[in-house]
Amino acid sequence: MKAIIVDDSNFSVTLIQSMLKKKEIEVVATASKVKEAIQAADEYCPDLITMDVTLLDGDGIDCAKEIKKRNQQVQILIVSSMKDDEIQKRAKEAGAMGYLQKPINEEEFFSALDRVFFSDALFKMLQENYKDAFQEAMLHMLQQTIQGKIDAKESRGTFNIRKSLGVSVAIGIIGRHSGRMILDMKNQTLKNLYTMVAEDKKINKAEGVIFISEFANMVAGNAASLLNQLNRGFGLRVAPPTVFGGKDIVMSLGEIENKTVIVNTDAGEIFMNIGFKKGDEVWMQNLSTHF
Amino acid sequence: MDAKLINPFLGAVQGVLPQLGFQHIEKKSLEVKKGKIKTQGVVIVIGVVGELRGNVAYAVSIEDGKKIASTMMMGMPVSELDDMAKSAISELANMLTANAGINLSNEEINVDISVPTLLYGQEIEVNMSEGNIFCIGFDVDGILLTVDISLEQNKS
Numbered sequence: 001m002k003a004i005i006v007d008d009s010n011f012s013v014t015l016i017q018s019m020l021k022k023k024e025i026e027v028v029a030t031a032s033k034v035k036e037a038i039q040a041a042d043e044y045c046p047d048l049i050t051m052d053v054t055l056l057d058g059d060g061i062d063c064a065k066e067i068k069k070r071n072q073q074v075q076i077l078i079v080s081s082m083k084d085d086e087i088q089k090r091a092k093e094a095g096a097m098g099y100l101q102k103p104i105n106e107e108e109f110f111s112a113l114d115r116v117f118f119s120d121a122l123f124k125m126l127q128e129n130y131k132d133a134f135q136e137a138m139l140h141m142l143q144q145t146i147q148g149k150i151d152a153k154e155s156r157g158t159f160n161i162r163k164s165l166g167v168s169v170a171i172g173i174i175g176r177h178s179g180r181m182i183l184d185m186k187n188q189t190l191k192n193l194y195t196m197v198a199e200d201k202k203i204n205k206a207e208g209v210i211f212i213s214e215f216a217n218m219v220a221g222n223a224a225s226l227l228n229q230l231n232r233g234f235g236l237r238v239a240p241p242t243v244f245g246g247k248d249i250v251m252s253l254g255e256i257e258n259k260t261v262i263v264n265t266d267a268g269e270i271f272m273n274i275g276f277k278k279g280d281e282v283w284m285q286n287l288s289t290h291f
Numbered sequence: 292m293d294a295k296l297i298n299p300f301l302g303a304v305q306g307v308l309p310q311l312g313f314q315h316i317e318k319k320s321l322e323v324k325k326g327k328i329k330t331q332g333v334v335i336v337i338g339v340v341g342e343l344r345g346n347v348a349y350a351v352s353i354e355d356g357k358k359i360a361s362t363m364m365m366g367m368p369v370s371e372l373d374d375m376a377k378s379a380i381s382e383l384a385n386m387l388t389a390n391a392g393i394n395l396s397n398e399e400i401n402v403d404i405s406v407p408t409l410l411y412g413q414e415i416e417v418n419m420s421e422g423n424i425f426c427i428g429f430d431v432d433g434i435l436l437t438v439d440i441s442l443e444q445n446k447s
Contacts, residue, residue, distance in 0.1 A: 180338070
């Protein structure tokens with residue numbers, strides 16, 4: 001992979017250069033002026049350009065726009081010591097892949113590169129880790145709130161459908177690669193959990209919905225945080241939960257590759273299914289960590 | 292939830308469905324419900340995060356779901372709600388929500404959407420939020436499609 005660093009500060013150039021070296025990305029040119037940058041981009045056709053906003057003879061974002069016009073393939077990462085919404089908006093409109101504030105944090109920089117250039121590897125990393133993260137978050141949640149037996153076991157293979165035992169919760173998870181978590185349990189399990197957590201025997205339907213929403217929200221939120229800590233490039237965020245109840249409900253799970261964990265507690269069994277889908281390239285720019 | 296937020300979804304239904312082979316699309320009803328909806332048949336829910344946060348649910352009867360899948364698959368007969376049909380309906384929900392997202396971004400509101408969750412059953416109660424849900428009913432070539440939108444400004 002080839003990169004060009006456009007920056008009027010030697011210090012920044014050296015710093016970015018040493019980071020790119022760690023990722024085995026070759027720096028083919030550096031530039032400190034708009035004109036030089038456009039010429040270098042034409043000459044070398046790099047995969048990546050890091051672009052400072054303030055250049056010696058002009059504006060880095062205008063420069064990025066011009067380079068993108070000539071070569072749509074190149075990914076441009078805008079860097080600036082200023083962080084304001086206007087710069088970010090302009091960077092996005094110019095077609096940049098993302099925006100990082102100076103001094104560049106190495107971890108953030110690598111995450112941004114992972115999102116764009118190593119998307120397959122990032123998805124593989126997610127696939128290898130999401131089950132454990134959700135299982136850990138679920139166990140942690142239960143250990144904090146209820147007493148007695150708690151264990152979790154992975155149920156092998158991808159589930160195609162699931163007949164609801166009574167109450168189900170779905171939470172959408174959005175990031176570079178998006179997915180969802182589904183919990184399913186008997187109504188009695190929900191009541192037992194509530195009794196154990198709230199030390200209150202009576203629960204009406206509305207309270208049950210709020211309780212299980214919050215429960216699911218915390219599990220999914222904590223799992224997403226664990227995964228984001230592993231690689232910030234995942235950029236996972238959770239949507240609010242939806243709680244389903246009714247008669248003879250069947251959930252369709254098989255549209256995406258998924259994993260299931262069966263959690264056994266004294267309150268009853270909780271079925272947890274999580275699945276992720278490889279993100280669409282089109283969304284890449286919109287999903288950049290800093291937009 | 293702000294009533295203005297339904298326009299991007301109206302636009303999505305009117306804009307996307309004709310591209311998939313549907314001819315006649317008419318908005319039939321608009322209701323505001325509190326917290327939950329009750330339905331039967333097929334429901335697809337998609338989560339939304341970003342400057343707005345919430346969920347959008349699409350509901351049709353099983354029979355209408357099969358008709359939608361059939362139209363989307365160039366008129367291929369669909370006798371059962373099989374994997375192919377479910378996948379077609381999920382994809383429709385995905386396209387509509389993504390398109391509404393583009394309409395929102397044109398109004399400077401940026402959102403991202405999750406993968407769809409599809410379920411079906413006799414009596415389905417969908418608890419979407421503690422706030423208002425805007426439920427828009429469409430007649431699409433005789434198919435009754437309901438779009439239930441529950442979105443709030445993201446304060447964080």
